[in-house]
Amino acid sequence: MTITASAPPARPAVADLARGFLTGGVIGASLAALVGGGVIESVPLFVVGLALPAAYGLLLLLAGAPRRAREAALAPVTALAVIEDRKADGGVDTDVPVRFDLTVAPDDAPAYRVEIRQHIHVVDLADYRPRDVVVVQYPPDRPYQVRIVKRPTPQWEDRAAGADIPSAPGPAAPSDPPEPRAAGYLTLVGLLLGATAVIMACRGPLFDGHGATGPRASAPTSTTTTPSTTVVTSLSSTVTLGPGRSLLDRGELRRAVDSLPRGGGSHQALSVVVRDRVLSVVFAADAAHTPRFDLRSLPYERLPTLVEEARTALGGGAPRDWRLTADRTAGALTIRVTVTGPGGTAWLEADWRGTVVRRGPAR
Structure with a gap:
Protein backbone atom coordinates (compact mmCIF):
# COMPACT_ATOMS: atom_id res chain seq x y z
CA MET A 1 0.00 0.00 0.00
CA ALA A 73 12.54 -7.44 16.19
CA LEU A 74 11.00 -3.98 15.71
CA ALA A 75 8.01 -3.16 17.90
CA PRO A 76 5.09 -1.76 15.88
CA VAL A 77 4.14 1.91 16.20
CA THR A 78 0.68 2.61 17.62
CA ALA A 79 -1.20 5.71 16.53
CA LEU A 80 -4.66 7.17 16.11
CA ALA A 81 -6.45 7.47 12.77
CA VAL A 82 -9.76 8.82 11.56
CA ILE A 83 -11.87 6.98 9.01
CA GLU A 84 -12.46 9.28 6.04
CA ASP A 85 -14.40 6.72 4.06
CA ARG A 86 -15.07 3.01 3.88
CA LYS A 87 -16.37 0.59 1.27
CA ALA A 88 -17.18 -3.10 1.75
CA ASP A 89 -16.12 -5.21 -1.23
CA GLY A 90 -18.44 -8.15 -0.52
CA GLY A 91 -19.27 -10.93 1.93
CA VAL A 92 -22.47 -12.17 3.50
CA ASP A 93 -22.02 -13.83 6.85
CA THR A 94 -18.41 -13.77 8.12
CA ASP A 95 -15.38 -11.52 7.53
CA VAL A 96 -15.97 -8.83 4.92
CA PRO A 97 -13.09 -7.22 2.95
CA VAL A 98 -13.38 -3.47 3.55
CA ARG A 99 -11.42 -0.63 1.94
CA PHE A 100 -10.63 2.15 4.40
CA ASP A 101 -9.50 5.68 3.56
CA LEU A 102 -7.67 6.78 6.70
CA THR A 103 -5.94 9.87 8.02
CA VAL A 104 -3.19 8.56 10.29
CA ALA A 105 -1.92 10.94 12.99
CA PRO A 106 1.35 9.66 14.57
CA ASP A 107 2.47 11.32 17.83
CA ASP A 108 5.85 12.36 16.41
CA ALA A 109 5.23 12.76 12.66
CA PRO A 110 2.91 14.68 10.31
CA ALA A 111 -0.51 13.20 9.56
CA TYR A 112 -0.92 11.44 6.21
CA ARG A 113 -3.61 9.75 4.14
CA VAL A 114 -3.47 6.07 3.30
CA GLU A 115 -5.87 3.58 1.77
CA ILE A 116 -5.86 0.05 3.19
CA ARG A 117 -7.86 -3.14 2.77
CA GLN A 118 -8.74 -5.17 5.86
CA HIS A 119 -11.23 -7.90 6.72
CA ILE A 120 -13.85 -6.95 9.30
CA HIS A 121 -16.49 -9.25 10.76
CA VAL A 122 -19.91 -8.34 9.42
CA VAL A 123 -21.22 -7.87 12.97
CA ASP A 124 -18.48 -5.28 13.73
CA LEU A 125 -19.04 -3.13 10.63
CA ALA A 126 -21.16 -0.69 12.63
CA ASP A 127 -18.10 0.15 14.78
CA TYR A 128 -16.19 1.52 11.78
CA ARG A 129 -18.13 4.47 10.43
CA PRO A 130 -16.78 7.55 8.62
CA ARG A 131 -15.26 10.12 11.03
CA ASP A 132 -14.83 7.49 13.75
CA VAL A 133 -11.40 7.51 15.39
CA VAL A 134 -9.65 4.13 15.54
CA VAL A 135 -6.33 2.80 16.83
CA VAL A 136 -3.85 1.60 14.20
CA GLN A 137 -0.41 0.02 14.14
CA TYR A 138 2.35 -0.11 11.53
CA PRO A 139 6.04 -1.07 11.34
CA PRO A 140 8.30 1.87 12.22
CA ASP A 141 10.18 1.62 8.93
CA ARG A 142 7.01 1.18 6.85
CA PRO A 143 4.31 3.60 8.01
CA TYR A 144 2.30 2.80 4.89
CA GLN A 145 1.50 -0.75 6.11
CA VAL A 146 -1.27 0.31 8.46
CA ARG A 147 -3.60 -2.16 10.21
CA ILE A 148 -6.59 -1.24 12.37
CA VAL A 149 -6.32 -2.65 15.91
CA LYS A 150 -9.62 -4.36 16.61
CA ARG A 151 -9.08 -4.68 20.37
CA PRO A 152 -6.81 -1.85 21.58
CA THR A 153 -5.65 -1.45 25.17
CA PRO A 154 -7.84 0.59 27.56
CA GLN A 155 -5.38 3.52 27.41
CA TRP A 156 -5.63 3.76 23.64
CA GLU A 157 -9.39 3.29 23.77
CA ASP A 158 -9.61 6.34 26.04
CA ARG A 159 -7.38 8.37 23.73
CA ALA A 160 -9.48 7.41 20.70
CA ALA A 161 -12.73 8.29 22.47
CA GLY A 162 -11.61 11.88 23.18
CA ALA A 163 -9.54 12.55 20.04
CA ASP A 164 -10.42 15.03 17.30
CA ILE A 165 -8.19 14.44 14.26
CA PRO A 166 -8.40 16.81 11.29
CA SER A 167 -8.30 15.32 7.80
CA ALA A 168 -4.96 15.27 6.01
CA PRO A 169 -4.79 16.39 2.38
CA GLY A 170 -6.10 13.74 0.03
CA PRO A 171 -7.29 11.76 -1.73
CA ALA A 172 -5.37 8.71 -0.60
CA ALA A 173 -3.35 6.81 -3.13
CA PRO A 174 -4.32 3.21 -4.07
CA SER A 175 -3.39 0.63 -1.49
CA ASP A 176 -1.26 -1.41 -3.92
CA PRO A 177 0.64 0.55 -6.54
CA PRO A 178 0.63 -1.06 -9.99
CA CYS A 202 18.69 -30.89 -25.20
CA ARG A 203 18.25 -30.15 -28.90
CA GLY A 204 20.11 -33.32 -29.90
CA PRO A 205 17.83 -35.89 -28.19
CA LEU A 206 14.72 -33.79 -28.84
CA PHE A 207 15.16 -33.25 -32.56
CA ASP A 208 17.25 -36.27 -33.56
CA GLY A 209 14.96 -38.82 -31.93
CA HIS A 210 11.60 -37.20 -32.78
CA GLY A 211 12.17 -35.04 -35.82
CA ALA A 212 10.50 -35.87 -39.10
CA THR A 213 12.96 -34.31 -41.55
CA GLY A 214 16.61 -33.52 -41.92
CA PRO A 215 19.71 -35.67 -41.98
CA ARG A 216 19.82 -36.10 -38.20
CA ALA A 217 16.31 -37.55 -38.11
CA SER A 218 16.84 -39.93 -41.02
CA ALA A 219 20.23 -41.36 -40.01
CA PRO A 220 19.11 -43.04 -36.74
CA THR A 221 16.06 -44.51 -38.51
CA SER A 222 18.12 -46.40 -41.05
CA THR A 223 20.48 -47.85 -38.43
CA THR A 224 17.98 -48.85 -35.75
CA THR A 225 14.86 -50.09 -37.56
CA THR A 226 16.36 -52.60 -40.03
CA PRO A 227 19.75 -53.75 -38.76
CA SER A 228 19.69 -56.86 -40.97
CA THR A 229 17.52 -58.15 -43.80
CA THR A 230 17.81 -61.62 -45.34
CA VAL A 231 16.19 -62.57 -48.65
CA VAL A 232 15.50 -66.31 -48.67
CA THR A 233 14.04 -66.59 -52.18
CA SER A 234 12.60 -64.25 -54.74
CA LEU A 235 9.17 -64.62 -53.09
CA SER A 236 10.17 -64.87 -49.43
CA SER A 237 11.84 -62.25 -47.21
CA THR A 238 12.90 -62.11 -43.56
CA VAL A 239 13.85 -59.24 -41.25
CA THR A 240 15.73 -59.80 -37.99
CA LEU A 241 16.04 -57.01 -35.42
CA GLY A 242 19.09 -56.46 -33.26
CA PRO A 243 19.35 -57.32 -29.54
CA GLY A 244 17.16 -55.34 -27.18
CA ARG A 245 14.58 -54.64 -29.89
CA SER A 246 11.12 -56.08 -30.43
CA LEU A 247 8.63 -55.97 -33.27
CA LEU A 248 6.02 -55.08 -30.64
CA ASP A 249 7.71 -51.70 -30.14
CA ARG A 250 5.76 -48.80 -31.53
CA GLY A 251 6.10 -48.56 -35.33
CA GLU A 252 8.72 -51.35 -35.58
CA LEU A 253 6.55 -53.87 -37.39
CA ARG A 254 5.33 -51.43 -40.03
CA ARG A 255 8.88 -50.20 -40.68
CA ALA A 256 10.11 -53.77 -40.97
CA VAL A 257 7.39 -54.61 -43.52
CA ASP A 258 8.19 -51.47 -45.54
CA SER A 259 11.86 -52.50 -45.69
CA LEU A 260 11.18 -55.94 -47.19
CA PRO A 261 12.28 -56.57 -50.81
CA ARG A 262 9.20 -57.66 -52.77
CA GLY A 263 9.06 -59.70 -55.91
CA GLY A 264 8.02 -57.30 -58.66
CA GLY A 265 7.29 -54.62 -56.08
CA SER A 266 3.95 -56.25 -55.16
CA HIS A 267 2.29 -55.84 -51.75
CA GLN A 268 0.36 -59.13 -52.15
CA ALA A 269 1.38 -61.79 -49.62
CA LEU A 270 0.40 -65.37 -48.89
CA SER A 271 1.36 -65.35 -45.22
CA VAL A 272 3.04 -63.25 -42.54
CA VAL A 273 4.76 -64.73 -39.49
CA VAL A 274 5.95 -62.50 -36.64
CA ARG A 275 8.01 -63.45 -33.60
CA ASP A 276 9.64 -61.17 -31.05
CA ARG A 277 12.52 -60.08 -33.32
CA VAL A 278 11.89 -61.93 -36.59
CA LEU A 279 9.46 -61.10 -39.40
CA SER A 280 8.91 -63.50 -42.32
CA VAL A 281 6.72 -62.81 -45.34
CA VAL A 282 5.87 -65.12 -48.24
CA PHE A 283 4.81 -63.09 -51.29
CA ALA A 284 2.32 -64.28 -53.89
CA ALA A 285 3.47 -64.96 -57.44
CA ASP A 286 1.62 -63.05 -60.13
CA ALA A 287 0.50 -66.21 -61.91
CA ALA A 288 -0.60 -68.04 -58.76
CA HIS A 289 -4.30 -68.24 -57.90
CA THR A 290 -3.87 -68.90 -54.19
CA PRO A 291 -5.62 -66.76 -51.54
CA ARG A 292 -3.58 -63.62 -50.88
CA PHE A 293 -3.93 -60.31 -49.06
CA ASP A 294 -2.45 -56.83 -49.20
CA LEU A 295 0.29 -56.24 -46.63
CA ARG A 296 -0.95 -52.66 -46.20
CA SER A 297 -4.31 -53.93 -44.93
CA LEU A 298 -2.95 -55.41 -41.69
CA PRO A 299 -4.09 -53.57 -38.52
CA TYR A 300 -0.51 -52.84 -37.37
CA GLU A 301 -1.59 -50.65 -34.44
CA ARG A 302 -3.74 -53.47 -33.04
CA LEU A 303 -1.20 -56.29 -33.29
CA PRO A 304 0.75 -55.50 -30.05
CA THR A 305 -2.59 -55.35 -28.22
CA LEU A 306 -3.58 -58.76 -29.56
CA VAL A 307 -0.33 -60.26 -28.33
CA GLU A 308 -0.86 -58.70 -24.92
CA GLU A 309 -4.42 -60.09 -24.73
CA ALA A 310 -3.11 -63.57 -25.52
CA ARG A 311 -0.44 -63.17 -22.83
CA THR A 312 -3.12 -62.18 -20.31
CA ALA A 313 -4.91 -65.47 -20.93
CA LEU A 314 -1.92 -67.27 -19.37
CA GLY A 315 -2.66 -65.68 -16.01
CA GLY A 316 0.33 -65.24 -13.73
CA GLY A 317 2.71 -67.26 -15.90
CA ALA A 318 5.24 -65.15 -17.78
CA PRO A 319 5.16 -66.12 -21.51
CA ARG A 320 8.40 -67.51 -22.91
CA ASP A 321 7.44 -67.30 -26.58
CA TRP A 322 4.79 -65.78 -28.84
CA ARG A 323 3.95 -66.15 -32.51
CA LEU A 324 1.63 -64.14 -34.77
CA THR A 325 0.53 -65.35 -38.21
CA ALA A 326 -1.72 -63.78 -40.85
CA ASP A 327 -3.11 -65.55 -43.95
CA ARG A 328 -6.26 -66.26 -45.95
CA THR A 329 -6.18 -70.03 -45.98
CA ALA A 330 -9.66 -70.11 -44.43
CA GLY A 331 -11.11 -67.54 -46.86
CA ALA A 332 -11.13 -64.21 -45.01
CA LEU A 333 -7.95 -62.70 -43.61
CA THR A 334 -7.30 -64.27 -40.21
CA ILE A 335 -4.76 -63.19 -37.61
CA ARG A 336 -3.69 -65.84 -35.09
CA VAL A 337 -1.65 -65.22 -31.94
CA THR A 338 -0.18 -68.12 -29.96
CA VAL A 339 1.56 -67.58 -26.63
CA THR A 340 3.47 -70.24 -24.70
CA GLY A 341 4.59 -70.00 -21.07
CA PRO A 342 4.80 -71.88 -17.77
CA GLY A 343 1.02 -71.84 -17.56
CA GLY A 344 0.62 -73.63 -20.91
CA THR A 345 -0.41 -72.30 -24.30
CA ALA A 346 -3.07 -69.72 -25.08
CA TRP A 347 -4.26 -68.47 -28.48
CA LEU A 348 -6.72 -66.11 -30.09
CA GLU A 349 -7.93 -65.25 -33.59
CA ALA A 350 -8.86 -61.83 -34.95
CA ASP A 351 -10.29 -60.49 -38.21
CA TRP A 352 -8.74 -57.94 -40.60
CA ARG A 353 -9.78 -55.09 -38.26
CA GLY A 354 -7.93 -56.60 -35.30
CA THR A 355 -11.18 -57.55 -33.53
CA VAL A 356 -10.91 -60.79 -31.53
CA VAL A 357 -13.41 -63.41 -32.82
CA ARG A 358 -12.20 -66.55 -31.08
CA ARG A 359 -10.08 -67.45 -28.04
CA GLY A 360 -8.41 -70.55 -26.69
CA PRO A 361 -7.82 -70.72 -22.91
CA ALA A 362 -4.47 -71.72 -21.48
CA ARG A 363 -3.98 -75.47 -21.33
Whole structure:
Protein backbone atom coordinates (compact mmCIF):
# COMPACT_ATOMS: atom_id res chain seq x y z
CA MET A 1 0.00 0.00 0.00
CA THR A 2 1.09 3.61 -0.42
CA ILE A 3 0.59 6.95 1.30
CA THR A 4 0.18 10.50 0.05
CA ALA A 5 2.61 12.05 2.50
CA SER A 6 5.68 11.02 4.48
CA ALA A 7 6.11 7.93 2.27
CA PRO A 8 9.27 5.90 2.92
CA PRO A 9 11.84 5.45 0.17
CA ALA A 10 10.84 2.80 -2.35
CA ARG A 11 12.88 -0.35 -2.64
CA PRO A 12 15.50 -0.24 -5.36
CA ALA A 13 13.82 -0.88 -8.70
CA VAL A 14 16.83 -2.87 -9.93
CA ALA A 15 16.33 -5.53 -7.25
CA ASP A 16 12.66 -5.99 -8.18
CA LEU A 17 13.46 -6.18 -11.89
CA ALA A 18 16.23 -8.71 -11.31
CA ARG A 19 13.99 -10.89 -9.18
CA GLY A 20 11.24 -10.77 -11.82
CA PHE A 21 13.72 -11.75 -14.52
CA LEU A 22 15.08 -14.67 -12.45
CA THR A 23 11.57 -15.83 -11.56
CA GLY A 24 10.59 -15.89 -15.23
CA GLY A 25 13.77 -17.76 -16.11
CA VAL A 26 13.15 -20.41 -13.46
CA ILE A 27 9.54 -20.90 -14.58
CA GLY A 28 10.52 -21.21 -18.25
CA ALA A 29 13.41 -23.56 -17.59
CA SER A 30 11.34 -25.73 -15.25
CA LEU A 31 8.44 -26.11 -17.70
CA ALA A 32 10.80 -26.83 -20.60
CA ALA A 33 12.67 -29.43 -18.53
CA LEU A 34 9.44 -31.17 -17.50
CA VAL A 35 8.10 -31.29 -21.06
CA GLY A 36 11.47 -32.19 -22.60
CA GLY A 37 12.13 -34.88 -20.01
CA GLY A 38 8.77 -36.45 -20.77
CA VAL A 39 9.29 -36.33 -24.54
CA ILE A 40 12.78 -37.85 -24.60
CA GLU A 41 12.08 -40.03 -21.53
CA SER A 42 14.95 -38.54 -19.53
CA VAL A 43 14.44 -39.02 -15.80
CA PRO A 44 17.32 -36.66 -14.80
CA LEU A 45 15.90 -33.84 -16.93
CA PHE A 46 12.42 -34.40 -15.50
CA VAL A 47 13.81 -34.31 -11.95
CA VAL A 48 15.59 -31.04 -12.75
CA GLY A 49 12.24 -29.58 -13.83
CA LEU A 50 10.76 -30.48 -10.45
CA ALA A 51 13.74 -29.50 -8.32
CA LEU A 52 14.54 -26.14 -9.95
CA PRO A 53 11.49 -24.19 -8.67
CA ALA A 54 11.83 -25.80 -5.23
CA ALA A 55 15.49 -24.78 -4.99
CA TYR A 56 14.69 -21.26 -6.20
CA GLY A 57 11.90 -20.87 -3.63
CA LEU A 58 14.22 -22.08 -0.87
CA LEU A 59 16.87 -19.59 -2.01
CA LEU A 60 14.39 -16.71 -1.86
CA LEU A 61 13.26 -17.85 1.58
CA LEU A 62 16.81 -17.93 2.91
CA ALA A 63 17.71 -14.60 1.28
CA GLY A 64 14.74 -12.88 2.92
CA ALA A 65 15.28 -14.42 6.37
CA PRO A 66 17.56 -11.59 7.70
CA ARG A 67 15.08 -8.92 6.62
CA ARG A 68 12.17 -10.76 8.24
CA ALA A 69 14.19 -11.19 11.44
CA ARG A 70 14.92 -7.45 11.57
CA GLU A 71 11.27 -6.61 10.99
CA ALA A 72 10.13 -9.04 13.70
CA ALA A 73 12.54 -7.44 16.19
CA LEU A 74 11.00 -3.98 15.71
CA ALA A 75 8.01 -3.16 17.90
CA PRO A 76 5.09 -1.76 15.88
CA VAL A 77 4.14 1.91 16.20
CA THR A 78 0.68 2.61 17.62
CA ALA A 79 -1.20 5.71 16.53
CA LEU A 80 -4.66 7.17 16.11
CA ALA A 81 -6.45 7.47 12.77
CA VAL A 82 -9.76 8.82 11.56
CA ILE A 83 -11.87 6.98 9.01
CA GLU A 84 -12.46 9.28 6.04
CA ASP A 85 -14.40 6.72 4.06
CA ARG A 86 -15.07 3.01 3.88
CA LYS A 87 -16.37 0.59 1.27
CA ALA A 88 -17.18 -3.10 1.75
CA ASP A 89 -16.12 -5.21 -1.23
CA GLY A 90 -18.44 -8.15 -0.52
CA GLY A 91 -19.27 -10.93 1.93
CA VAL A 92 -22.47 -12.17 3.50
CA ASP A 93 -22.02 -13.83 6.85
CA THR A 94 -18.41 -13.77 8.12
CA ASP A 95 -15.38 -11.52 7.53
CA VAL A 96 -15.97 -8.83 4.92
CA PRO A 97 -13.09 -7.22 2.95
CA VAL A 98 -13.38 -3.47 3.55
CA ARG A 99 -11.42 -0.63 1.94
CA PHE A 100 -10.63 2.15 4.40
CA ASP A 101 -9.50 5.68 3.56
CA LEU A 102 -7.67 6.78 6.70
CA THR A 103 -5.94 9.87 8.02
CA VAL A 104 -3.19 8.56 10.29
CA ALA A 105 -1.92 10.94 12.99
CA PRO A 106 1.35 9.66 14.57
CA ASP A 107 2.47 11.32 17.83
CA ASP A 108 5.85 12.36 16.41
CA ALA A 109 5.23 12.76 12.66
CA PRO A 110 2.91 14.68 10.31
CA ALA A 111 -0.51 13.20 9.56
CA TYR A 112 -0.92 11.44 6.21
CA ARG A 113 -3.61 9.75 4.14
CA VAL A 114 -3.47 6.07 3.30
CA GLU A 115 -5.87 3.58 1.77
CA ILE A 116 -5.86 0.05 3.19
CA ARG A 117 -7.86 -3.14 2.77
CA GLN A 118 -8.74 -5.17 5.86
CA HIS A 119 -11.23 -7.90 6.72
CA ILE A 120 -13.85 -6.95 9.30
CA HIS A 121 -16.49 -9.25 10.76
CA VAL A 122 -19.91 -8.34 9.42
CA VAL A 123 -21.22 -7.87 12.97
CA ASP A 124 -18.48 -5.28 13.73
CA LEU A 125 -19.04 -3.13 10.63
CA ALA A 126 -21.16 -0.69 12.63
CA ASP A 127 -18.10 0.15 14.78
CA TYR A 128 -16.19 1.52 11.78
CA ARG A 129 -18.13 4.47 10.43
CA PRO A 130 -16.78 7.55 8.62
CA ARG A 131 -15.26 10.12 11.03
CA ASP A 132 -14.83 7.49 13.75
CA VAL A 133 -11.40 7.51 15.39
CA VAL A 134 -9.65 4.13 15.54
CA VAL A 135 -6.33 2.80 16.83
CA VAL A 136 -3.85 1.60 14.20
CA GLN A 137 -0.41 0.02 14.14
CA TYR A 138 2.35 -0.11 11.53
CA PRO A 139 6.04 -1.07 11.34
CA PRO A 140 8.30 1.87 12.22
CA ASP A 141 10.18 1.62 8.93
CA ARG A 142 7.01 1.18 6.85
CA PRO A 143 4.31 3.60 8.01
CA TYR A 144 2.30 2.80 4.89
CA GLN A 145 1.50 -0.75 6.11
CA VAL A 146 -1.27 0.31 8.46
CA ARG A 147 -3.60 -2.16 10.21
CA ILE A 148 -6.59 -1.24 12.37
CA VAL A 149 -6.32 -2.65 15.91
CA LYS A 150 -9.62 -4.36 16.61
CA ARG A 151 -9.08 -4.68 20.37
CA PRO A 152 -6.81 -1.85 21.58
CA THR A 153 -5.65 -1.45 25.17
CA PRO A 154 -7.84 0.59 27.56
CA GLN A 155 -5.38 3.52 27.41
CA TRP A 156 -5.63 3.76 23.64
CA GLU A 157 -9.39 3.29 23.77
CA ASP A 158 -9.61 6.34 26.04
CA ARG A 159 -7.38 8.37 23.73
CA ALA A 160 -9.48 7.41 20.70
CA ALA A 161 -12.73 8.29 22.47
CA GLY A 162 -11.61 11.88 23.18
CA ALA A 163 -9.54 12.55 20.04
CA ASP A 164 -10.42 15.03 17.30
CA ILE A 165 -8.19 14.44 14.26
CA PRO A 166 -8.40 16.81 11.29
CA SER A 167 -8.30 15.32 7.80
CA ALA A 168 -4.96 15.27 6.01
CA PRO A 169 -4.79 16.39 2.38
CA GLY A 170 -6.10 13.74 0.03
CA PRO A 171 -7.29 11.76 -1.73
CA ALA A 172 -5.37 8.71 -0.60
CA ALA A 173 -3.35 6.81 -3.13
CA PRO A 174 -4.32 3.21 -4.07
CA SER A 175 -3.39 0.63 -1.49
CA ASP A 176 -1.26 -1.41 -3.92
CA PRO A 177 0.64 0.55 -6.54
CA PRO A 178 0.63 -1.06 -9.99
CA GLU A 179 3.66 -3.11 -10.87
CA PRO A 180 5.95 -1.35 -13.36
CA ARG A 181 5.53 -2.58 -16.91
CA ALA A 182 9.26 -3.17 -17.17
CA ALA A 183 9.01 -5.84 -14.46
CA GLY A 184 6.38 -7.74 -16.42
CA TYR A 185 8.39 -7.52 -19.63
CA LEU A 186 11.55 -8.77 -17.91
CA THR A 187 9.64 -11.69 -16.36
CA LEU A 188 8.39 -12.69 -19.81
CA VAL A 189 11.89 -12.32 -21.29
CA GLY A 190 13.32 -14.47 -18.48
CA LEU A 191 10.67 -17.13 -19.07
CA LEU A 192 11.47 -17.31 -22.80
CA LEU A 193 15.23 -17.34 -22.24
CA GLY A 194 14.98 -20.06 -19.57
CA ALA A 195 12.86 -22.29 -21.82
CA THR A 196 15.17 -21.63 -24.79
CA ALA A 197 18.27 -22.51 -22.77
CA VAL A 198 16.86 -25.91 -21.79
CA ILE A 199 15.63 -26.68 -25.31
CA MET A 200 18.97 -25.76 -26.86
CA ALA A 201 20.84 -27.87 -24.30
CA CYS A 202 18.69 -30.89 -25.20
CA ARG A 203 18.25 -30.15 -28.90
CA GLY A 204 20.11 -33.32 -29.90
CA PRO A 205 17.83 -35.89 -28.19
CA LEU A 206 14.72 -33.79 -28.84
CA PHE A 207 15.16 -33.25 -32.56
CA ASP A 208 17.25 -36.27 -33.56
CA GLY A 209 14.96 -38.82 -31.93
CA HIS A 210 11.60 -37.20 -32.78
CA GLY A 211 12.17 -35.04 -35.82
CA ALA A 212 10.50 -35.87 -39.10
CA THR A 213 12.96 -34.31 -41.55
CA GLY A 214 16.61 -33.52 -41.92
CA PRO A 215 19.71 -35.67 -41.98
CA ARG A 216 19.82 -36.10 -38.20
CA ALA A 217 16.31 -37.55 -38.11
CA SER A 218 16.84 -39.93 -41.02
CA ALA A 219 20.23 -41.36 -40.01
CA PRO A 220 19.11 -43.04 -36.74
CA THR A 221 16.06 -44.51 -38.51
CA SER A 222 18.12 -46.40 -41.05
CA THR A 223 20.48 -47.85 -38.43
CA THR A 224 17.98 -48.85 -35.75
CA THR A 225 14.86 -50.09 -37.56
CA THR A 226 16.36 -52.60 -40.03
CA PRO A 227 19.75 -53.75 -38.76
CA SER A 228 19.69 -56.86 -40.97
CA THR A 229 17.52 -58.15 -43.80
CA THR A 230 17.81 -61.62 -45.34
CA VAL A 231 16.19 -62.57 -48.65
CA VAL A 232 15.50 -66.31 -48.67
CA THR A 233 14.04 -66.59 -52.18
CA SER A 234 12.60 -64.25 -54.74
CA LEU A 235 9.17 -64.62 -53.09
CA SER A 236 10.17 -64.87 -49.43
CA SER A 237 11.84 -62.25 -47.21
CA THR A 238 12.90 -62.11 -43.56
CA VAL A 239 13.85 -59.24 -41.25
CA THR A 240 15.73 -59.80 -37.99
CA LEU A 241 16.04 -57.01 -35.42
CA GLY A 242 19.09 -56.46 -33.26
CA PRO A 243 19.35 -57.32 -29.54
CA GLY A 244 17.16 -55.34 -27.18
CA ARG A 245 14.58 -54.64 -29.89
CA SER A 246 11.12 -56.08 -30.43
CA LEU A 247 8.63 -55.97 -33.27
CA LEU A 248 6.02 -55.08 -30.64
CA ASP A 249 7.71 -51.70 -30.14
CA ARG A 250 5.76 -48.80 -31.53
CA GLY A 251 6.10 -48.56 -35.33
CA GLU A 252 8.72 -51.35 -35.58
CA LEU A 253 6.55 -53.87 -37.39
CA ARG A 254 5.33 -51.43 -40.03
CA ARG A 255 8.88 -50.20 -40.68
CA ALA A 256 10.11 -53.77 -40.97
CA VAL A 257 7.39 -54.61 -43.52
CA ASP A 258 8.19 -51.47 -45.54
CA SER A 259 11.86 -52.50 -45.69
CA LEU A 260 11.18 -55.94 -47.19
CA PRO A 261 12.28 -56.57 -50.81
CA ARG A 262 9.20 -57.66 -52.77
CA GLY A 263 9.06 -59.70 -55.91
CA GLY A 264 8.02 -57.30 -58.66
CA GLY A 265 7.29 -54.62 -56.08
CA SER A 266 3.95 -56.25 -55.16
CA HIS A 267 2.29 -55.84 -51.75
CA GLN A 268 0.36 -59.13 -52.15
CA ALA A 269 1.38 -61.79 -49.62
CA LEU A 270 0.40 -65.37 -48.89
CA SER A 271 1.36 -65.35 -45.22
CA VAL A 272 3.04 -63.25 -42.54
CA VAL A 273 4.76 -64.73 -39.49
CA VAL A 274 5.95 -62.50 -36.64
CA ARG A 275 8.01 -63.45 -33.60
CA ASP A 276 9.64 -61.17 -31.05
CA ARG A 277 12.52 -60.08 -33.32
CA VAL A 278 11.89 -61.93 -36.59
CA LEU A 279 9.46 -61.10 -39.40
CA SER A 280 8.91 -63.50 -42.32
CA VAL A 281 6.72 -62.81 -45.34
CA VAL A 282 5.87 -65.12 -48.24
CA PHE A 283 4.81 -63.09 -51.29
CA ALA A 284 2.32 -64.28 -53.89
CA ALA A 285 3.47 -64.96 -57.44
CA ASP A 286 1.62 -63.05 -60.13
CA ALA A 287 0.50 -66.21 -61.91
CA ALA A 288 -0.60 -68.04 -58.76
CA HIS A 289 -4.30 -68.24 -57.90
CA THR A 290 -3.87 -68.90 -54.19
CA PRO A 291 -5.62 -66.76 -51.54
CA ARG A 292 -3.58 -63.62 -50.88
CA PHE A 293 -3.93 -60.31 -49.06
CA ASP A 294 -2.45 -56.83 -49.20
CA LEU A 295 0.29 -56.24 -46.63
CA ARG A 296 -0.95 -52.66 -46.20
CA SER A 297 -4.31 -53.93 -44.93
CA LEU A 298 -2.95 -55.41 -41.69
CA PRO A 299 -4.09 -53.57 -38.52
CA TYR A 300 -0.51 -52.84 -37.37
CA GLU A 301 -1.59 -50.65 -34.44
CA ARG A 302 -3.74 -53.47 -33.04
CA LEU A 303 -1.20 -56.29 -33.29
CA PRO A 304 0.75 -55.50 -30.05
CA THR A 305 -2.59 -55.35 -28.22
CA LEU A 306 -3.58 -58.76 -29.56
CA VAL A 307 -0.33 -60.26 -28.33
CA GLU A 308 -0.86 -58.70 -24.92
CA GLU A 309 -4.42 -60.09 -24.73
CA ALA A 310 -3.11 -63.57 -25.52
CA ARG A 311 -0.44 -63.17 -22.83
CA THR A 312 -3.12 -62.18 -20.31
CA ALA A 313 -4.91 -65.47 -20.93
CA LEU A 314 -1.92 -67.27 -19.37
CA GLY A 315 -2.66 -65.68 -16.01
CA GLY A 316 0.33 -65.24 -13.73
CA GLY A 317 2.71 -67.26 -15.90
CA ALA A 318 5.24 -65.15 -17.78
CA PRO A 319 5.16 -66.12 -21.51
CA ARG A 320 8.40 -67.51 -22.91
CA ASP A 321 7.44 -67.30 -26.58
CA TRP A 322 4.79 -65.78 -28.84
CA ARG A 323 3.95 -66.15 -32.51
CA LEU A 324 1.63 -64.14 -34.77
CA THR A 325 0.53 -65.35 -38.21
CA ALA A 326 -1.72 -63.78 -40.85
CA ASP A 327 -3.11 -65.55 -43.95
CA ARG A 328 -6.26 -66.26 -45.95
CA THR A 329 -6.18 -70.03 -45.98
CA ALA A 330 -9.66 -70.11 -44.43
CA GLY A 331 -11.11 -67.54 -46.86
CA ALA A 332 -11.13 -64.21 -45.01
CA LEU A 333 -7.95 -62.70 -43.61
CA THR A 334 -7.30 -64.27 -40.21
CA ILE A 335 -4.76 -63.19 -37.61
CA ARG A 336 -3.69 -65.84 -35.09
CA VAL A 337 -1.65 -65.22 -31.94
CA THR A 338 -0.18 -68.12 -29.96
CA VAL A 339 1.56 -67.58 -26.63
CA THR A 340 3.47 -70.24 -24.70
CA GLY A 341 4.59 -70.00 -21.07
CA PRO A 342 4.80 -71.88 -17.77
CA GLY A 343 1.02 -71.84 -17.56
CA GLY A 344 0.62 -73.63 -20.91
CA THR A 345 -0.41 -72.30 -24.30
CA ALA A 346 -3.07 -69.72 -25.08
CA TRP A 347 -4.26 -68.47 -28.48
CA LEU A 348 -6.72 -66.11 -30.09
CA GLU A 349 -7.93 -65.25 -33.59
CA ALA A 350 -8.86 -61.83 -34.95
CA ASP A 351 -10.29 -60.49 -38.21
CA TRP A 352 -8.74 -57.94 -40.60
CA ARG A 353 -9.78 -55.09 -38.26
CA GLY A 354 -7.93 -56.60 -35.30
CA THR A 355 -11.18 -57.55 -33.53
CA VAL A 356 -10.91 -60.79 -31.53
CA VAL A 357 -13.41 -63.41 -32.82
CA ARG A 358 -12.20 -66.55 -31.08
CA ARG A 359 -10.08 -67.45 -28.04
CA GLY A 360 -8.41 -70.55 -26.69
CA PRO A 361 -7.82 -70.72 -22.91
CA ALA A 362 -4.47 -71.72 -21.48
CA ARG A 363 -3.98 -75.47 -21.33
